[in-house]
Amino acid sequence: MRFEYNRWERVQIRIFSRLAALLFKLKEFTYWCKNVNYPKEPCIFALWHAHQCGLYSLEGRNKTNVMISRSKDGEIIARAAEIMGLKTVRGSITRGGASATLELVERIKQGDNGAITVDGPKGPNRKVKKGIIEIARITGVPIVPITWYSPSKGYLKLKTWDEFRFPLFCRKMIMYYGEPIYVKPDADSNEIEKIRKLLEERMLEQYEMVKKNFKQLIKS
Secondary structure (H helix, E strand, O other), rough: OOOOOHHHHHHHHHHHHHHHHHHHHHHHOOOEEEEEEOOOOOEEEEEHHHHHHHHHHOHHHHHHHEEEEOOOOHHHHHHHHHOOOOEEEEEOOOOOOOHHHHHHHHHHHHOOOOEEEEOOOOOOOOOOHHHHHHHHHOOOOOOEEEEEEHHHHHHHEEOOOOOOOEEOOOOEEEEEEOOOEOOOOOOHHHHHHHHHHHHHHHHHHHHHHHHHOOHHHHHO
């Protein structure tokens, strides 16, 4: 689905989306990302907004649907993602989310994976929102927290609200898939809040674990 932009915006979107896709295609030949514990069954990947670039290193990209905002920046990201083999759903859980959520739910029920930046689209940084829990409850598939990590010299950290990470060339990285978290179909608001807190804790702890054990994980 495409949205209305003026002529200059359309030119910008075409140029920057193709440049972004080209850059990441080049990176595939210059940096190495090891996927650890990739799940065999359909799931919903939970990641931080800062780690979106890691999706380009995801296994099974052609079966993963990423929810991306309807902004102009989102349009650039979406087009680049599609060139790289990912599927996209336009919208966010909090903004214009009803149609986007329904579309994502339908694709997951058909056997695809979902991917959601759980602290997006505007933060607070590393604070999980409950939307992903609701989608897991409706679809019956588990949430899998993912951690995309490289030592500090492996990426450029931007001065944005999420401290966005952009990978550098000729680096080694890890994409780590955590233990699945299931949500019962009859989960009430109290249970959903408990799972939200659990997911947030798991993601923070998992990041520190991968950071601490990076050398062992990259060699295993």
